[in-house]
């Protein structure tokens with residue numbers, strides 16, 4: 001069964017210790033996480049620059065094959081990079097509607113590269129584009145903060161957008177929320193219709209990332225193995 005049919009909390013590497021990335025990620029994998037969110041920023045689409053396919057490949061090699069690497073491209077012209085991330089070991093690739101006029105083509109390109117295809121919208125972007133490409137979407141990412149930085153507060157109006165997207169796309173598409181997700185806000189996101197919950201600072205910024213992952217997972221209604 002596809003991981004997209006299940007609820008997941010996906011710890012975001014953005015708030016991990018990048019000098020000890022594999023060790024940090026293993027702590028949450030040992031606590032039950034099966035999806036890891038890999039944030040890619042290019043200094044253009046958003047001001048910060050993070051990591052790319054080389055680091056993704058190193059993380060892929062350090063983790064069990066069963067771990068789903070969920071790549072979130074916050075980069076301009078994502079169509080230039082899809083194959084590199086797919087070859088490096090991405091399981092799913094999500095790009096931003098604001099970063100290319102060619103969303104339909106890029107979703108095809110991602111599936112042709114044997115990855116699950118995701119499309120993201122920023123808080124100020126209307127969600128209608130999801131309807132236009134619904135048949136090509138494995139995952140719809142509704143940004144609950146402005147992309148670029150961890151540790152921001154969830155923007156409450158984005159929950160209305162999650163509700164709109166859920167009624168637009170029906171029950172079967174994974175809807176992901178990203179930004180300001182913690183044990184308090186995850187149930188609000190779940191009530192609005194989200195099924196994939198990205199959490200960065202609430203997991204890796206906590207004293208005990210494993211316990212924090214499990215608390216958010218419980219709050220989001222994610223089944224975590226004992």
Ligand SMILES: O=C(CO)[C@H](O)[C@H](O)COP(=O)(O)O
Pocket residue numbers: 012013014015037039072145146147148149150151152178179180181198199200201202
């Ligand atoms: O895409 C992102 C920011 O653009 C990230 O996934 C970010 O790590 C979310 O962080 P937090 O959970 O701390 O709000």
